[in-house]
Amino acid sequence: MKNLALSQRANRMPASPIRKLIPLANAARKRGVTIYPLNIGQPDIHTPEPVREAIRSFDQKVLAYSPSPGEDYLLEAFAAYYKQNQIPLEPEEIIVTTGGSESIFFAYLAICDPGDEVIVFEPFYTNYNGMAFETNVTLKALTTYAEDGFQLPAMDVIEKAITPKTRGILICNPNNPTGTIYPRQTLEGLGYLVKKHNIFLLADEVYREFTYDGLSHTSIMQIPGLEEHAILLDSVSKRYSACGARIGTICSKNKAVVDACLRFAQARLSSPTVEQWASRAGLMMDPSYFKPILEEYQRRRDAVMTGLAAIPGAVCKTPTGAFYVIVKLPIKDAELFARWLLTDFQADGESVLVAPAAGFYANPGLGKDEIRISYVLEVEKLNRAMKALAAGVKQFQKIEGHPKAENVAVA
Amino acid sequence: MKNLALSQRANRMPASPIRKLIPLANAARKRGVTIYPLNIGQPDIHTPEPVREAIRSFDQKVLAYSPSPGEDYLLEAFAAYYKQNQIPLEPEEIIVTTGGSESIFFAYLAICDPGDEVIVFEPFYTNYNGMAFETNVTLKALTTYAEDGFQLPAMDVIEKAITPKTRGILICNPNNPTGTIYPRQTLEGLGYLVKKHNIFLLADEVYREFTYDGLSHTSIMQIPGLEEHAILLDSVSKRYSACGARIGTICSKNKAVVDACLRFAQARLSSPTVEQWASRAGLMMDPSYFKPILEEYQRRRDAVMTGLAAIPGAVCKTPTGAFYVIVKLPIKDAELFARWLLTDFQADGESVLVAPAAGFYANPGLGKDEIRISYVLEVEKLNRAMKALAAGVKQFQKIEGHPKAENVAVA
Numbered sequence: 001m002k003n004l005a006l007s008q009r010a011n012r013m014p015a016s017p018i019r020k021l022i023p024l025a026n027a028a029r030k031r032g033v034t035i036y037p038l039n040i041g042q043p044d045i046h047t048p049e050p051v052r053e054a055i056r057s058f059d060q061k062v063l064a065y066s067p068s069p070g071e072d073y074l075l076e077a078f079a080a081y082y083k084q085n086q087i088p089l090e091p092e093e094i095i096v097t098t099g100g101s102e103s104i105f106f107a108y109l110a111i112c113d114p115g116d117e118v119i120v121f122e123p124f125y126t127n128y129n130g131m132a133f134e135t136n137v138t139l140k141a142l143t144t145y146a147e148d149g150f151q152l153p154a155m156d157v158i159e160k161a162i163t164p165k166t167r168g169i170l171i172c173n174p175n176n177p178t179g180t181i182y183p184r185q186t187l188e189g190l191g192y193l194v195k196k197h198n199i200f201l202l203a204d205e206v207y208r209e210f211t212y213d214g215l216s217h218t219s220i221m222q223i224p225g226l227e228e229h230a231i232l233l234d235s236v237s238k239r240y241s242a243c244g245a246r247i248g249t250i251c252s253k254n255k256a257v258v259d260a261c262l263r264f265a266q267a268r269l270s271s272p273t274v275e276q277w278a279s280r281a282g283l284m285m286d287p288s289y290f291k292p293i294l295e296e297y298q299r300r301r302d303a304v305m306t307g308l309a310a311i312p313g314a315v316c317k318t319p320t321g322a323f324y325v326i327v328k329l330p331i332k333d334a335e336l337f338a339r340w341l342l343t344d345f346q347a348d349g350e351s352v353l354v355a356p357a358a359g360f361y362a363n364p365g366l367g368k369d370e371i372r373i374s375y376v377l378e379v380e381k382l383n384r385a386m387k388a389l390a391a392g393v394k395q396f397q398k399i400e401g402h403p404k405a406e407n408v409a410v411a
Numbered sequence: 412m413k414n415l416a417l418s419q420r421a422n423r424m425p426a427s428p429i430r431k432l433i434p435l436a437n438a439a440r441k442r443g444v445t446i447y448p449l450n451i452g453q454p455d456i457h458t459p460e461p462v463r464e465a466i467r468s469f470d471q472k473v474l475a476y477s478p479s480p481g482e483d484y485l486l487e488a489f490a491a492y493y494k495q496n497q498i499p500l501e502p503e504e505i506i507v508t509t510g511g512s513e514s515i516f517f518a519y520l521a522i523c524d525p526g527d528e529v530i531v532f533e534p535f536y537t538n539y540n541g542m543a544f545e546t547n548v549t550l551k552a553l554t555t556y557a558e559d560g561f562q563l564p565a566m567d568v569i570e571k572a573i574t575p576k577t578r579g580i581l582i583c584n585p586n587n588p589t590g591t592i593y594p595r596q597t598l599e600g601l602g603y604l605v606k607k608h609n610i611f612l613l614a615d616e617v618y619r620e621f622t623y624d625g626l627s628h629t630s631i632m633q634i635p636g637l638e639e640h641a642i643l644l645d646s647v648s649k650r651y652s653a654c655g656a657r658i659g660t661i662c663s664k665n666k667a668v669v670d671a672c673l674r675f676a677q678a679r680l681s682s683p684t685v686e687q688w689a690s691r692a693g694l695m696m697d698p699s700y701f702k703p704i705l706e707e708y709q710r711r712r713d714a715v716m717t718g719l720a721a722i723p724g725a726v727c728k729t730p731t732g733a734f735y736v737i738v739k740l741p742i743k744d745a746e747l748f749a750r751w752l753l754t755d756f757q758a759d760g761e762s763v764l765v766a767p768a769a770g771f772y773a774n775p776g777l778g779k780d781e782i783r784i785s786y787v788l789e790v791e792k793l794n795r796a797m798k799a800l801a802a803g804v805k806q807f808q809k810i811e812g813h814p815k816a817e818n819v820a821v822a
Contacts, residue, residue, distance in 0.1 A: 004609050004639050006671055007524045007578070016677035019479060040476070047474040055469050055685055063458040063466075063689075065451070065654040068430060098509055098657065101679040109545055113418045114525045130678030134520055136547065167418070198415050228415050243476040244684030246509065246657075260417055266427035267541030268512040272683040273655030274466055278474075 013133045017126050017359025018372075024342040025353040034350045035342065036377060036385035041176065041323065043376045045241040045293055054281040058274050066273045068265040070096025070249075074276045077283040078234075078249055084287065085208065087221045087232075089251050095261045098271045099246040100206050100235030101127060106250050107231050108135045110260045111167045111200050118202070119161050119169045121152055123326055123360035123367055125176045125204065140166070141362035146328050146370070149317040150178035155189040162193070168200035168231075169193065174207040174217060177360050177372040178326050179301075179319020181211055184218040191223045200257075201226060206235040206248070207322040209290050212298045215320050227253040238323075240282035245275035297323050300375040300382055307386025311393050325373045326357055329393055334358065334371050337396050347391040350384060424544045428537050428770025429783075435753040436764040445761040446753065447788060447796035452587065452734065454787045456652040456704060465692040469685050477684045479676040481507025481660075485687045488694040489660055495698065496619065498632045498643075500662050506672045509682045510657040511617050511646030512538060517661050518642050519546045521671045522578045522611050529613070530572050530580045532563055534737055534771035534778055536587045536615065551577070552773035557739050557781070560728040561589035566600040573604070579611035579642075580604070585618040585628060588771050588783040589737050590712075590730020592622055595629040602634045611668075612637060617646040617659070618733040620701045623709045626731050638664040649734075651693035656686035708734050711786040711793055718797020722804050736784045737768055740804055745769065745782050748807050758802040761795060 018040050025035045069075065075091035082089040097103045104127065112118065114136035120128055122141040132139045140161055144150040152158065158169070169190055173182045194201040203220040211217050220230045235248035250261050301318070304325055308314045313330025331337050335356040345351050357370035375382060429451050436446045480486065486502035493500040508514045515538065523529065525547035531539055533552040543550045551572055555561040563569065569580070580601055584593045605612040614631040622628050631641045646659035661672050712729070715736055719725045724741025742748050746767040756762050768781035786793060 004611070004665070006521055006667055007527070009524055010521045010671035010674075013520075013671060013674045013678070015674050016479070019677050022478075042473075042475050044473060046472045051474065052469075052472075055474075056467050058463075058466050060655075061457045061463075062453075062455060063462065063653040063655045065453050067433075068427070098683075099680060105679075109424075110417055110421045113420055114547055116418070127678050127680070130674075134675065134678060135545075136525055200415070242474040244471075244474045244681065246681070246683045254415070256417055260421035260424060263421075263424045263426050263541070264545065266430050267424070267538050267545060268516075269510060269538070270655065270657070272509075272657045272686055274685050274689075275683055278685075 009133055009136065014129065014359065016130070018355045021338055021342060021353060024339060028342045028351060032349065033346045036350070036352045036381055036388065038373045038375070038377070038385060039353045039355045041238065041374050041376060042243055043238065043241045043323070044378065045296070047241045048282060048285060048289060050281040050285055051240055051242055051278045054278040055274060058277055060273070063273060066270040066276055068270055069262050070094070070271060071276045074280050077280045081283040085219070087219050089221065093253055093258060094249050094251045095258060095265055096271050096276065097248040097250055097265070098268070100204065100233055100237060100248040101131070103233035103235070103248045103250040104128060104131045104204070105135065106261045106264045107202050107233060108132065108137045109264055110257050112137045115165065116167045117163060117165045119158065119166060120362070121171065122362055123150070123177050123357055123370070125172050126359050128170060129362060138165070139362050143363065143366060144178070146315050146317065146326060150175065150180040150326065152182060152186055155193060158190070159193055162197050162199070166197070166199055168202050170202040170204070172204040174210055174321025176207065176322050177324045177357070179322050179324050181215055181217060181321040187218055187220055187223050191220070191226050191229070194229045195225065199229070200231055201229050202231045202233060204233040206233070206238055209239055210294065210297060210323060211321045212294065212301060213320055217321070221251070229254070231257060236279045236282055240279070242278070242282065245279055246272055247275050247279040297375070299379050300377070303379045303382040304373055304375045304386060307383065307390065310386070311390045323375050325375070326360070326370055327373060328370050331369055331393060331396055332400055334369055337392070338371060340396060341392050345392050345395060347388045350388045351392065352385045352389050354389070420544055420547065425541065425770065427541070429766045432749055432753060432764060435750060439753045439762060443760065444757045447761070447763045447792055447799065449784045449786070449788070449796055450764045450766045452649065452785050452787060453654055454649065454652045454734070455789065456707070458652045459693060459696060459700060461692040461696055462651055462653055462689045465689040466685060469688055471684070474684055477681040477687055479681055480673050481505070481682060482687045485691050488691045492694040496630070498630050500632065504664055504669060505660050505662045506669060506676055507682050507687065508659040508661055509679070511615065511644055511648060511659040512542070514644035514646070514659045514661040515539060515542045515615070516546065517672045517675045518613050518644060519543065519548045520675055521668050523548045526576065527578045528574060528576045530569065530577060531773070532582065533773055534561070534588050534768055534781070536583050537770050539581060540773060549576070550773050554774065554777060555589070557726050557728065557737060561586065561591040561737065563593065563597055566604060569601070570604055573608050573610070577608070577610055579613050581613040581615070583615040585621055585732025587618065587733050588735045588768070590733050590735050592626055592628060592732040598629055598631055598634050602631070602637050602640070605640045606636065610640070611642055612640050613642045613644060615644040617644070617649055620650055621705065621708060621734060622732045623705065623712060624731050628732070632662070640665070642668060647690045647693055651690070653689065653693065656690055657683055658686050658690040708786065710790050711788070714790045714793040715784055715786045715797060718794065718801065721797070722801045734786050736786070737771070737781055738784060739781050742780055742804060742807055743811055745780055748803070749782060751807060752803050756803050756806060758799045761799045762803065763796045763800050765800070
């Protein structure tokens with residue numbers, strides 16, 4: 001009897017580099033070790049009271065399907081929110097998705113058949129890869145570098161990567177996992193390219209509000225002339241500390257794109273009903289809500305950077321957006337290191353859970369000495385976590401037999 | 412400049428035959444016509460109080476991601492529920508999905524690469540088709556007939572449809588859209604086939620409880636020897652009148668299947684958090700909850716059958732499960748008819764929204780004179796709806812120039 005085989009895409013589908021170490025962290029916790037979770041973009045910021053109150057006050061007698069493109073009231077709330085952010089979108093240009101994850105999925109389906117290509121910039125948000133495996137889309141990854149602050153390659157480098165199979169360019173801005181914000185000029189350059197080659201420009205802007213040091217964010221929807229090319233991917237998860245709501249959007253001024261996404265939305269019936277009501281409450285909050293939160297995140301980022309500066313040989317430019325840092329560590333194998341931190345290490349009974357960065361790269365062999373840190377804990381905890389990380393690096397270097405780390409400055 | 416084309420799968424993706432007429436129904440309502448919605452499996456039964464109370468009492472300070480395979484407490488509640496139903500499943504054999512829709516999606520991904528085949532029985536739940544378009548799976552549909560009560564074809568007919576590309580057989584039991592329950596013998600026959608040909612057997616059992624006339628339901632998980640082959644697809648949507656919760660499961664004793672589904676689950680992070688808590692409350696209810704509800708649905712089914720008996724030429728055997736009827740009407744084009752009911756017809760200010768059945772068939776040309784009726788309204792409303800439907804058929808026949816309908820008995 002031949003083997004009862006799974007599909008190739010099931011066999012090749014990677015485990016999440018962000019989540020796969022969680023069982024080891026849980027085991028360490030059972031042994032009494034305090035583990036600081038720096039692996040996942042799950043903010044500890046309280047979900048705002050209006051959102052929580054909306055859940056508590058949900059009073060429909062029947063928890064019914066919502067309309068496939070989303071509740072009318074939510075489409076209107078999103079449109080109002082976008083206009084408030086100088087992003088001109090009408091309700092009929094928006095489809096509510098079950099989290100930003102589904103936005104990526106719909107975008108791939110809408111523009112790609114199996115074997116088609118999308119250009120991404122590595123390190124990239126790992127689920128761009130997972131969704132590409134599921135939909136048989138080929139990601140063509142152009143590498144960005146810690147030393148350059150992970151800014152995009154020059155436009156001629158990007159243009160050379162465009163082939164007859166390329167259907168779009170996908171960016172995340174502000175970037176997960178690098179924390180980089182792309183300047184307007186970069187977006188205009190990409191806009192020029194997608195128009196010239198008649199392909200799509202996809203932008204994941206779920207971290208729109210999370211910009212520091214007085215910088216602001218430019219949306220691809222604000223670049224003139226991209227009406228047919230631009231597809232915006234969005235989510236309320238980070239914005240309102242509501243990751244468990246699973247509410248996002250896919251938006252475009254291209255009617256054919258929205259119509260295709262509506263049919264994809266119909267095939268999964270609807271997004272969760274209670275959270276649509278809750279998300280509306282978030283979108284209707286005054287933007288002043290973000291001010292103290294951004295100040296808090298900026299303090300956290302600074303705490304992480306201070307902690308990294310104390311690790312001789314760590315390389316990382318100060319990120320200006322989102323709440324992630326990709327840092328190159330003076331070790332050889334960050335995957336082994338991350339596991340070891342959970343299985344064999346503790347400093348004063350404490351250790352950290354980090355995401356090995358190799359899973360954020362498509363080209364094999366890259367990111368092996370890098371980790372992603374999410375700064376989603378309060379400063380005091382981050383300080384302790386960074387202390388544990390520094391102690392871990394020092395101890396691991398001895399085990400790995402790594403040559404004495406040079407003190408490379410942390411910018 | 413060449414056209415900025417969408418993907419072929421986007422272009423071919425069908426609109427939901429269940430949902431596509433909703434805008435016409437809304438327009439009719441705006442004109443003051445009462446429209447009875449018989450198109451969608453959205454029960455009017457109140458979501459049970461424990462489920463609603465769980466939502467209202469949700470008190471997490473942070474609406475956080477849940478674990479990708481589902482909250483531990485929910486996996487345990489599902490396992491207990493399955494055991495209560497004589498379905499032997501452990502928590503680690505279950506992955507929580509974002510609705511039954513995602514269960515279908517994960518199942519296709521796990522067993523099929525693009526171009527692989529799954530055998531289904533038409534008319535079938537329309538989203539089997541939608542998900543197949545998205546995943547480039549080829550559905551090979553074997554036709555079942557109103558005259559036979561939509562029972563499956565003989566096993567040798569099914570076996571002949573198996574090709575080297577066939578990866579599984581997918582059934583829905585009790586069946587949406589036909590209301591048919593498959594006897595244990597049928598499941599054993601399918602079990603023999605999937606073992607002989609070393610392929611998977613997928614069963615969508617979301618209507619498990621909805622059996623009438625004293626009949627009971629057999630799960631594929633109860634057929635011995637199918638441990639490696641059986642994949643169960645499930646959802647709380649209909650069971651607890653909680654379609655908007657978007658909580659389902661995919662279950663298997665085949666560890667490789669569950670492991671693949673876990674990785675698919677990680678790529679979309681998690682199912683909605685609040686509804687996992689709410690679903691647990693449903694699963695923990697005493698099974699006596701279903702008794703009055705099933706009695707109510709049986710009354711509704713009887714009301715529909717009485718209504719259909721009054722339509723000369725309508726063909727339909729009395730369904731024994733779920734809450735749907737596929738009925739062959741004495742008209743030529745049910746799609747036109749369904750639209751016309753909303754745009755040009757009313758009887759005493761009332762009309763009905765039904766689902767044209769062609770969208771439930773894969774083979775072109777079939778089901779053109781059939782509609783699906785969901786009996787999810789109370790008896791009094793159903794009586795009025797069936798009266799409007801009968802009047803509609805009579806009037807439409809004149810327009811269509813259909814030969815005088817013969818009075819074919821409704822069984």
